[in-house]
Amino acid sequence: xxxxxxxxxxxxxxxxxxxxxxxxxxxxxxxxxxxxxxxxxxxxxxxxxxxxxxxxxxxxxxxxxxxxxxxxxxxxxxxxxxxxxxxxxxxxxxxxxxxxxxxxxxxxxxxxxxxxxxxxxxxxxxxxxxxxxxxxxxxxxxxxxxxxxxxxxxxxxxxxxxxxxxxxxxxxxxxxxxxxxxxxxxxxxxxxxxxxxxxxxxxxxxxxxxxxxxxxxxxxxxxxxxxxxxxxxxxxxxxxxxxxxxxxxxxxxxxxx
Numbered sequence: 001x002x003x004x005x006x007x008x009x010x011x012x013x014x015x016x017x018x019x020x021x022x023x024x025x026x027x028x029x030x031x032x033x034x035x036x037x038x039x040x041x042x043x044x045x046x047x048x049x050x051x052x053x054x055x056x057x058x059x060x061x062x063x064x065x066x067x068x069x070x071x072x073x074x075x076x077x078x079x080x081x082x083x084x085x086x087x088x089x090x091x092x093x094x095x096x097x098x099x100x101x102x103x104x105x106x107x108x109x110x111x112x113x114x115x116x117x118x119x120x121x122x123x124x125x126x127x128x129x130x131x132x133x134x135x136x137x138x139x140x141x142x143x144x145x146x147x148x149x150x151x152x153x154x155x156x157x158x159x160x161x162x163x164x165x166x167x168x169x170x171x172x173x174x175x176x177x178x179x180x181x182x183x184x185x186x187x188x189x190x191x192x193x194x195x196x197x198x199x200x201x202x203x204x205x206x207x208x209x210x211x212x213x214x215x216x217x218x219x220x221x222x223x224x225x226x227x228x229x230x231x232x233x234x235x236x237x238x239x240x241x242x243x244x245x246x247x248x249x250x251x252x253x254x255x256x257x
Contacts, residue, residue, distance in 0.1 A: 007082045011136075017087070022044075032073040041055035054077070060087040063112075063119070081130070088138075089105065089110065090148070091151065092147050103149075129172065141155030143234070166218060176218075179221075180219070180230070181221075182226025184205045
């Protein structure tokens, strides 16, 4: 009888992260769940008494606390088979409007938080010559979306980082899987003031992600229709892109104190 899968997930208190936690719990995995909202993690833990679940109330911007959580998980359960850097935020931001703090917050969570998630596990995975690092990026990283420059930039950085990491880790026996969601029904997207084509439920998305990780897919876009959209956006001439998107609806600017 094979041992249960061990999975470590950040941003696990809501949205995609919560759906991933539920999907891996359904598959009988041992879970390490990280999020700022410890009470939400505790509620999930209580609702899944049949699973071995360790929770850590940590902000991924705190690399030291994240490393401590990783060390605790390894000490209790051993090296995880899968580490999913999912924590992410989306904020509308504009240059010239005093939004520098927003730009930094989005980059700190979506990009540096991903690096900080993988850092405590990578060396041990290389020694063991096994394990998979999974990064949740976004189709929004393919082109810069007006009004969402902070988010697009952070997800573009994540895409390039994951690609570099995949090439670095592949000869060392460690897998790297990049997941680029299109529109997924979550609290992050529910207030978007524009249409969201091919909107996918988070539970269905989580099933797709778990399958892609199991198959060691290098790069996956869900829903699949958004992969076609992303490919078209990527090759769209800049002049045409500018004309199409300069009047597109935009995410409202984040309210800062």
